[in-house]
Amino acid sequence: RTLIATEYEGAPLPEPPAGTKITLYRFLQEALTNVRKHAHAHRVVVKLKYVPQEISLTVTDDGQGFLLQDHLPSSEELGGLGLVGMQERLKVIGGSVEIVTAPGQGTRLIAHVPLKEAA
Numbered sequence: 001r002t003l004i005a006t007e008y009e010g011a012p013l014p015e016p017p018a019g020t021k022i023t024l025y026r027f028l029q030e031a032l033t034n035v036r037k038h039a040h041a042h043r044v045v046v047k048l049k050y051v052p053q054e055i056s057l058t059v060t061d062d063g064q065g066f067l068l069q070d071h072l073p074s075s076e077e078l079g080g081l082g083l084v085g086m087q088e089r090l091k092v093i094g095g096s097v098e099i100v101t102a103p104g105q106g107t108r109l110i111a112h113v114p115l116k117e118a119a
Contacts, residue, residue, distance in 0.1 A: 002036045004061075005043045013050035020113055023089050024057050027097070027111045030086055031059040039063025039107060053115055060108040065101045086111070 016024075028046065035044050041063030049056045086109070087097050095113035 057111040065105040
């Protein structure tokens with residue numbers, strides 16, 4: 001639908017709790033929507049990794065990037081949508097989001113989610 005080349009790299013991982021699965025799904029959904037709407041990207045790479053006690057889901061695009069400080073208003077201003085919404089949803093399950101971007105450099109979003117029960 002978007003004509004953006006998409007590559008996926010996945011790794012075997014233990015079954016995460018239902019809340020973690022839906023949060024990661026929503027993170028990916030929002031990240032790909034942002035790529036489609038704003039990045040002007042030609043390629044996006046999605047990577048799912050598991051290291052003991054943590055899942056990371058990374059979405060990297062080759063788009064235009066942006067100045068991070070210009071896109072992180074308070075959650076009250078955004079109503080819990082976009083990048084702030086991603087951070088808030090991940091925080092609820094003990095996770096976090098890492099954002100790496102700069103104008104002309106593309107964007108990489110990384111969701112980090114702990115799995116305490118996976119020893």
